[in-house]
Amino acid sequence: MTSPYDEHHTAESGPGHEWWRSAVIYQIYPRSFTDASGNGVGDLAGATARLPELRELGIDAIWLSPFMTSPQKDAGYDVADYCDVDPIFGTLADFDTLLAQAHAHGIRIIVDLVPNHSSDQHPWFQEALNSVPGSPARNRYIFRDGTGEQGEHPPNNWQSIFGGAAWTRVREADGSPGQWYLHLFDSSQPDFDWSNEEVKAEFRRILRFWLDRGVDGFRVDVAHGLVKDQDLPNYSPDEATASMGGEAEPAPYFEQPAVHDVYRDWRTVLEEYDGDRALCGEAWVSSVEKMALWVRPDEMHQTFNFEYLLAPWDAAELRSIITRSIAAFAEVGAPGTWVLSNHDVVRHATRLSLQEDNPQGSGIGPDFPGVPSREAALPRAQAATALMLALPGSAYLYQGEELGLDEVHDLPAQARQDPTWFRTQGQKYGRDGCRVPLPWEADQPAFGFSATGRSWLPQPERWREAARDLQRQDETSPLQLYRKLLRLRAQYSLGGGTLDWEPGYPDGVVAFRNGRVLVLANVSAAAVLLPSEARTLISSRPLSGDHVPADTTVWLELPGKS
Structure with missing residues (x-):
């Protein structure tokens, strides 16, 4: 089975050269991207209208967070019909238009699939x-x-x-x-029993429904869940770990061995289709070595590297997780997959500069100590991005990070909508702060998100200066930095390259070569001398003469290197 887009990209594929191995994939959280209808909730038509901006940014694919029929108790992660579009997002015809237009722009589409649970309205x-x-x-x-x-x-x-x-x-x-x-999540999200053959058959049908429409792959929600220990033993998680998993000894509802049989089954379905259709798993596990089990040759193609996402801004820890990730994924023939932000975590423009612990899913609020300003935290965030985009493998970007958006920690209590906020009686703020609708035009209603000025979560006034239209005119803006980084990443084939650590730099510097490019990320407080023979390609912020300042990443071209 082929689509015109598959045929157009056949020459790019082949074992070891599949598109997903080096792609930059941009996550659209539909309800917060662009609202074409004016009801205050983003939609598929809005996403279609913004495709030229994404092509201009330089991404390869879009991961589209849930848009399927849902009562929206958990922002679409509670699905009532897996083969239709929720009316707040549009229609199946709107989806087909988005898919066709994305393919016309050379952008692939990955859809979010939620197999652990359905809506109670299913x-x-x-x-x-x-x-x-x-x-x-x-x-x-x-x-x-x-x-x-x-x-x-x-x-x-x-x-x-x-x-x-x-x-x-x-x-x-x-x-x-x-x-x-x-229900591992909200009471409106009952868990499927994946020992049931009828459940397995139904999801094979759902996969084929979307593959037949031409989608390029699936992001799989709670991919380490699905299968539960049938004995249902009592279990109390370690409160110090991430709420979604990651314990050294897996919970009886996560990482059960039989879950891998599900993805082996799904892999055979995807291989019925031409065009390198891909599976990417959300698997919150305790190590990259365990994560690699999800991307063995007969299972998924990618899994999010949450150990990298959760790593602090510390040179030794970054070197360790990068080294172990590349080795673990290479063992099973999979690419590294890198990510810093998504719809479930505090935006990295804020998170990397927090001084207090913030477990995944807890969020931050107005009483969280020491929340940095956007201006103060931006250099470190941009340095982290420049480091990530130089790594070989695939990279995921979350909508708005290219604008340097910070976490909206100061949302009023009455505006919050995350089930976590309500189920913990306000003890945990949840994920609303990273889901606030984007600013597109500084002088338009809702900063261009919605022509009516409506917005399902309130946008902070400070985001006016972060609007995309202003950043397009400013060569020093985060948006322009992302565009230049992605252009250079493609030009120097960094996604398909190899990493070699570069000796001779202080402990506080992450230094490596990827082909002809030398990358220096200064994670320390002291400036670092640039090598005299190298040509600067790009720096995450201005250099100090011949030195790399703190919280800065620079890409350099080395003469005679290949």
Whole structure:
């Protein structure tokens, strides 16, 4: 099965040269990207209208966060129909237009797939509620009898990642208290039972539905979840680790061996199609060595490198995680995959300069100590980006990071919408701060996000000066830095290159060669002398004569190197 876009790109593919090995992939969070309808929520037509700006930026593909039919209890990660578009985002025709226009611009489309759970409004779950315990309808989800004399207690002590119990009790058809169902996230997101063959068959159908429309791949939500220990043992996570996983000893609902069989099955489906369709997994595991298990040759193609994302701005730690990542992925023939920000974490323009611990998913609020200003934190963020984009492999960018946007930590309490905020009674702020709609034009309503001025989360006034139209006119802006970095990355084939560490630099400097390019990231407080024989290609901020200042990354071309 082929699409015109597949045929156009056939010459680029082949074993070891697939597009996803070196691509720069840009995450669009649709509800916060651009609103064409004027209702205050971004949509597919808005994303289509902005494709020229993304082509100008220099990306290779878009990861489109959920746009499928959903009651939006968790911003689309609660899906009621996996094969249609939610009306707030448009129609299937709008999706087809976006896909066709993206391909016309030379941009691929990866869609977000949420297989761990559905919405409680999904027809299957509604059927389960109206069916008896042990019925085929209930067996698609994880329903269990409770404990205690009357089944009044949950089946075990598991806690929701959003806070509170991971089990909710239902009322049976006769009105009596009944079984409990598992939801690792919100109670409106019941978990599928992936030991059920009907569930497996349904997701094969869903994959083919979107592949037949021409999508280039899937980002898989909670890819380390899906399969649970069937014994449902009690478990209490280590509070010091990320809420989405990453414990040294996996939780009984994460990293179960049988989950890999799911992706082996999916891989065979993707290989029915031409054009190097790709799977990228969201797998929050404890090490890159474990992460590499998701990208073995018969499983996924990529997985997000969360150990890299969570690494502090520390030269020794960065060298270690980069070295181990490249080695671990090379063992299984996969590329490194690098990321600094997404819709679930504090934007790295703020996060890398925080002085206090901030566990993934907790977010930050107005009372979080020492939140830096955008201006103060921007140099470090840009240095981190310039370092990441020089690494061999694929890189993911999150919408707005090319504008240097900071985390909106000062959202008013009444504006917050993340389920984490409500399920923890405000103890955790959640992820709203990284999801605020983008500023496009400084002097337009909602900074150009929506012509009506409506915005589902309020935009901070300080973002006016970060608007894309102003940054396009400023050669020193973050936007122009990203454009130049991506152009040079492509020109010097850094995504398909190899990394060699460069000796002779202070411990506080991350120094390596990728082909003809020498990269120096000064993570220390002291300026570092530039090599005299090198030609500067780009610097994340102005150099101090012949020195690299603190929180600065520079790319240099070395004569005679190849």
